[in-house]
Amino acid sequence: MLLRSILLLAVVLFATSAFTQGGKSFLKEGDQFRKEGQLDKALERYTLAVQVDPRLVKAWQAKAEVNAQLGNYEAAALDHRRLAELDPGDPDLSVQAAKAYLEIDSPTVALQLLDQALRVSPKHMEALLTMTRTCLANGDIDRAATTADQALKVKATTDSYYMHGLARAAMHDYTTAEFDLEKVLQWNHLYEPAYIALSEVQLELYQRYTGSTMRMRTLEKAIEKCTRALELNPASTDALFTRSKAYAHMKEYSKAIDDVSRCIALGRTDVDVYRQRALYYHGFGQHQNAVNDLNKAILDAPDDADLLLLRAECKEANLQMEEALRDLEAAQKLMQLNDDYTAEVKRKVDESRDRIQRQVFEMNRESDPPIINVIEPFRLGEVAQVSAALSFVKVSGHVRDKSLVRSIVINGLKADHPADEKDPQFVVSIPFSTYDTLIVV
Numbered sequence: 001m002l003l004r005s006i007l008l009l010a011v012v013l014f015a016t017s018a019f020t021q022g023g024k025s026f027l028k029e030g031d032q033f034r035k036e037g038q039l040d041k042a043l044e045r046y047t048l049a050v051q052v053d054p055r056l057v058k059a060w061q062a063k064a065e066v067n068a069q070l071g072n073y074e075a076a077a078l079d080h081r082r083l084a085e086l087d088p089g090d091p092d093l094s095v096q097a098a099k100a101y102l103e104i105d106s107p108t109v110a111l112q113l114l115d116q117a118l119r120v121s122p123k124h125m126e127a128l129l130t131m132t133r134t135c136l137a138n139g140d141i142d143r144a145a146t147t148a149d150q151a152l153k154v155k156a157t158t159d160s161y162y163m164h165g166l167a168r169a170a171m172h173d174y175t176t177a178e179f180d181l182e183k184v185l186q187w188n189h190l191y192e193p194a195y196i197a198l199s200e201v202q203l204e205l206y207q208r209y210t211g212s213t214m215r216m217r218t219l220e221k222a223i224e225k226c227t228r229a230l231e232l233n234p235a236s237t238d239a240l241f242t243r244s245k246a247y248a249h250m251k252e253y254s255k256a257i258d259d260v261s262r263c264i265a266l267g268r269t270d271v272d273v274y275r276q277r278a279l280y281y282h283g284f285g286q287h288q289n290a291v292n293d294l295n296k297a298i299l300d301a302p303d304d305a306d307l308l309l310l311r312a313e314c315k316e317a318n319l320q321m322e323e324a325l326r327d328l329e330a331a332q333k334l335m336q337l338n339d340d341y342t343a344e345v346k347r348k349v350d351e352s353r354d355r356i357q358r359q360v361f362e363m364n365r366e367s368d369p370p371i372i373n374v375i376e377p378f379r380l381g382e383v384a385q386v387s388a389a390l391s392f393v394k395v396s397g398h399v400r401d402k403s404l405v406r407s408i409v410i411n412g413l414k415a416d417h418p419a420d421e422k423d424p425q426f427v428v429s430i431p432f433s434t435y436d437t438l439i440v441v
Helices: 002-035 039-052 057-069 073-086 091-103 107-120 125-138 141-154 158-170 174-187 192-208 212-232 237-249 253-265 271-283 287-300 305-317 321-336 343-364
Strands: 371-376 392-400 425-431
Touching: 002 039, 002 057, 039 057, 057 073, 073 091, 073 107, 091 107, 091 125, 107 125, 125 141, 125 158, 141 158, 158 174, 158 192, 174 192, 192 212, 192 237, 212 237, 237 253, 237 271, 253 271, 271 287, 271 305, 287 305, 305 321, 305 343, 321 343
Parallel strands: none
Antiparallel strands: 371 392, 392 425
């Protein structure tokens, strides 16, 4: 029995050794493929390595890096999370995994990993800074501000001042944010994101100042900081986008349009960039160009009532009244489902719709009267054949008209009809007694 136990132990030890050696062999092959630029084959070997030896840290790390290189960001995040689980006592691994999850827009998972890192090392600077960024992305502004304060207490660096500035800006404390971001640029004049963040702060201060001199100074400073950022990085769409807003406040719409058009040329084609350029075109009096940009934005965001309202405004300015009316009606339907719109905003939209409806009615007024064809009840000439035993009479038919029909009324009752169709059919059931002698449509 003793001999058999020794043999079994030897077999187990041999198998474990073989698996470990196999994992390292696959890792070595993967490293060679990676060195040669054959990333797919490298990823295959790294995957085999972790299958053979699930605790092989170097293989997980290499697998995560290659997945990121290949654009497999979700897979890379999972690899980093596996690394953090292998060694929960290493806060660097948890932070690395949190950054990967933040990259794929999963701030909730990132927060869990950062909590783990800070439990191990409460003053871990990278964990605190990443926590601040993650809380901002997750909309937890209070926690972002608290964490940014902690990071600045641990050590005052350009990064800690930068994140503190972003957190303060999110808290609407723009004076402190301005101080923080100025401090970053004093220490490092090559810190490109700080120039853009400081420009955004200037635009917020512009909204709060009342004096014309101070307001103009904030816009000039915003433009100057964005221009400096563009000197560091001519392809910065963030700097171009922010500078365009400053130019628009100055009513320099041609410069604003140029900047945001450069954003699009550089590959930024999100809803916000088309919305912004549409605003500039509208302000510049180029309403059809604005409509063209809004058409693109609405394709990506069909449930955005604000886009529809802006397009209605542009179409009205372009004298496209019926199309403006359709956009307003579509926007109103969306606004009914959204509590963010106040009663005052909804009232103003109602007023705009009524005003444009009157204009459309006057534009479409024609000399030819509508033709009404009554199908039910059956009639001989102008005499309807109605049974005296009925207390209600069904009246149906259709109307021929060149324009849309607002309402069809039969003996004082509105009939059902599709309001958005020309030549609509109608139907209604009206009360009728032996004393009634007329059916009036």
